Amino acid sequence: MQQELQEVYDEVLHRNHGEPEFHQAVREVLETLGPVVDKHPEYREHAILRRVVEPERQIIFRVPWVDDSGRVQVNRGFRVQFNSALGPYKGGLRFHPSVNLGIIKFLGFEQVFKNSLTGRGIGGGKGGSDFDPHGRSDGEMMRFCQSFMTELHRHIGEHTDVPAGDIGVGGREIGYMYGQYKRLTNRAEMGVLTGKGIPWGGSRARTEATGYGVVIFADRMLNTVKQSMEGQRVVVSGAGNVAIYAVAKAQELGADVVTVSDSSGYVVDEAGIDLALLQQVKEVERGRLSDYVERRPGARLVQGGRVWDVPCTVALPCATQNELDHHAAETLVKNGTVVVAEGANMPSTPDAVEVFQGAHVLFGPGKAANAGGVATSALEMAQNASREPLTFNEVASKLEGIMERIHHKCASTAEEFGSPGDYVLGANIAGFRKVADAMLEQGVV
Numbered sequence: 001m002q003q004e005l006q007e008v009y010d011e012v013l014h015r016n017h018g019e020p021e022f023h024q025a026v027r028e029v030l031e032t033l034g035p036v037v038d039k040h041p042e043y044r045e046h047a048i049l050r051r052v053v054e055p056e057r058q059i060i061f062r063v064p065w066v067d068d069s070g071r072v073q074v075n076r077g078f079r080v081q082f083n084s085a086l087g088p089y090k091g092g093l094r095f096h097p098s099v100n101l102g103i104i105k106f107l108g109f110e111q112v113f114k115n116s117l118t119g120r121g122i123g124g125g126k127g128g129s130d131f132d133p134h135g136r137s138d139g140e141m142m143r144f145c146q147s148f149m150t151e152l153h154r155h156i157g158e159h160t161d162v163p164a165g166d167i168g169v170g171g172r173e174i175g176y177m178y179g180q181y182k183r184l185t186n187r188a189e190m191g192v193l194t195g196k197g198i199p200w201g202g203s204r205a206r207t208e209a210t211g212y213g214v215v216i217f218a219d220r221m222l223n224t225v226k227q228s229m230e231g232q233r234v235v236v237s238g239a240g241n242v243a244i245y246a247v248a249k250a251q252e253l254g255a256d257v258v259t260v261s262d263s264s265g266y267v268v269d270e271a272g273i274d275l276a277l278l279q280q281v282k283e284v285e286r287g288r289l290s291d292y293v294e295r296r297p298g299a300r301l302v303q304g305g306r307v308w309d310v311p312c313t314v315a316l317p318c319a320t321q322n323e324l325d326h327h328a329a330e331t332l333v334k335n336g337t338v339v340v341a342e343g344a345n346m347p348s349t350p351d352a353v354e355v356f357q358g359a360h361v362l363f364g365p366g367k368a369a370n371a372g373g374v375a376t377s378a379l380e381m382a383q384n385a386s387r388e389p390l391t392f393n394e395v396a397s398k399l400e401g402i403m404e405r406i407h408h409k410c411a412s413t414a415e416e417f418g419s420p421g422d423y424v425l426g427a428n429i430a431g432f433r434k435v436a437d438a439m440l441e442q443g444v445v
């Protein structure tokens with residue numbers, strides 16, 4: 001890393017103790033920004049880098065609630081409003097026991113550049129809680145979401161900060177949170193949250209958007225080497241929102257998807273993942289992958305291993321951060337993987353990315369490949385503002401155009417800076433440049 005960028009990184013380490021995921025996300029971006037900072041001395045002059053790594057605002061709050069047995073539980077809530085140069089803060093809420101300030105900051109930082117790449121005028125933020133939704137009843141979920149929103153509502157608004165879902169937060173949770181927001185503010189302010197139900201302001205195809213977008217991005221990467229998703233053998237990790245719709249889109253484009261996973265293990269289904277059964281088990285019953293295997297002859301559940309050991313030509317990590325390390329990357333390379341597109345945020349460790357790039361595997365980083373979800377959230381905000389809902393096909397076709405443009409922007413920026421095929425550099429520079437220019441024009445704020 002250049003000396004000046006190293007100094008910014010050292011300051012981040014000094015200021016943000018015990019936040020390894022945030023350090024990792026910052027380092028990964030700074031490492032690629034040397035050429036753009038050389039080209040734009042004004043970024044240096046106005047301390048753009050030192051400002052862009054510091055969140056505009058960080059909110060931490062207590063979330064007390066009562067469980068079904070009448071016991072008082074206490075969780076911690078977070079909202080990090082990272083950067084509003086391009087528009088209102090925008091980014092999901094994550095409910096998972098691993099959540100802490102460093103994880104929310106890494107996600108918020110990534111979100112700034114991802115949202116910039118969508119071209120939709122949205123800033124970056126992220127939030128969540130260390131609350132574990134597994135095994136909680138509907139009543140418990142509702143009481144938790146209401147308590148969470150009772151504090152969060154002071155900090156958000158359709159022109160201020162617009163949260164959405166992420167791990168552990170889907171349509172049900174957004175519903176409970178929107179209901180409480182409306183009750184507290186006495187405002188039917190639909191644009192304050194995205195991922196809503198269709199009858200009350202949600203966008204068609206928002207549920208599908210992230211997974212669909214990842215596969216469209218992978219397809220465009222394959223097109224650069226005269227291939228497509230058709231006939232590819234695909235390994236997917238995760239079995240949540242992103243994973244399910246990545247499976248759906250890959251199958252629609254003629255690929256064979258042979259795995260999904262969750263924290264209990266991974267399923268290998270050589271006949272191809274049965275999408276309807278997966279949705280029934282995961283979306284309707286909120287069950288485990290063992291329930292899938294029990295009802296699917298020929299499928300097996302592997303516990304304790306790595307889904308990346310299953311040979312494939314396309315790998316789609318769609319579960320969580322750092323789920324794919326350099327050992328897994330080496331296995332994928334050895335097995336002939338051509339494309340890796342990240343559905344999750346930062347699922348590949350830095351040394352895994354190095355392995356892919358060293359082996360000329362086409363590697364699509366999350367901030368570009370999974371941007372279809374937030375881009376469609378921006379379409380949801382536009383529909384809320386205009387009160388003019390789009391059809392499923394209209395949204396799906398806009399999503400395809402957006403993913404196409406993001407792919408093109410990453411590829412052409414990588415070329416402009418002398419690293420053709422480096423989507424990491426392309427995504428970081430293209431995302432950063434727009435934010436940096438907006439910050440310059442808006443003065444020191």
Ligand code: NAP
Pocket residue numbers: 165166167168169210238239240241242243261262263264318319320321343344345370371373374
């Ligand atoms: P989700 O519906 O809650 O699903 C998450 C999946 O990943 C589940 O199968 C879960 O398994 C698994 N998982 C989560 N944490 C894990 C861990 N520590 N170890 C093993 N498995 C784990 O969440 P999602 O919305 O699909 O999000 C998945 C990823 O995509 C996240 O990185 C998220 O930030 C990213 N993303 C999501 C969106 C979106 O629109 N939803 C947009 C962009 C990026 P268990 O159920 O067993 O925990």
